Amino acid sequence: xxxxxxxxxxxxxxxxxxxxxxxxxxxxxxxxxxxxxxxxxxxxxxxxxxxxxxxxxxxxxxxxxxxxxxxxxxxxxxxxxxxxxxxxxxxxxxxxxxxxxxxxxxxxxxxxxxxxxxxxxxxxxxxxxxxxxxxxxxxxxxx
Numbered sequence: 001x002x003x004x005x006x007x008x009x010x011x012x013x014x015x016x017x018x019x020x021x022x023x024x025x026x027x028x029x030x031x032x033x034x035x036x037x038x039x040x041x042x043x044x045x046x047x048x049x050x051x052x053x054x055x056x057x058x059x060x061x062x063x064x065x066x067x068x069x070x071x072x073x074x075x076x077x078x079x080x081x082x083x084x085x086x087x088x089x090x091x092x093x094x095x096x097x098x099x100x101x102x103x104x105x106x107x108x109x110x111x112x113x114x115x116x117x118x119x120x121x122x123x124x125x126x127x128x129x130x131x132x133x134x135x136x137x138x139x140x141x142x143x
Contacts, residue, residue, distance in 0.1 A: 005054025029102035
């Protein structure tokens with residue numbers, strides 16, 4: 001069984017407030033990628049921006065595929081180990097994380113969106129078969 005990120009109601013409220021603040025002031029590269037992702041523009045999949053997930057805020061999140069898309073600015077060069085730990089925790093919980101640099105988004109958006117689209121179209125749904133159900137609870141085994 002996959003792990004779950006469980007936080008207190010107080011921390012959950014703080015994470016939602018933090019996400020709201022991030023949505024009000026996106027970085028230039030986040031703004032560019034959001035325009036490409038919003039309104040189901042990539043293969044009909046819905047994305048949310050600045051989505052709280054446990055004690056983290058994902059830049060972009062597609063719930064249907066448990067996909068997190070992160071845009072790394074220059075600050076991420078100084079926190080590589082921290083980002084790796086965060087990504088590992090998210091992956092243990094069943095999320096897939098695609099990371100792009102701000103430069104990739106700004107200079108080669110078509111390649112970034114093609115990579116995201118390929119993942120969306122070629123990966124199995126995390127809601128099929130075993131694993132977490134639609135509401136994040138274990139599915140019943142039928143035999």
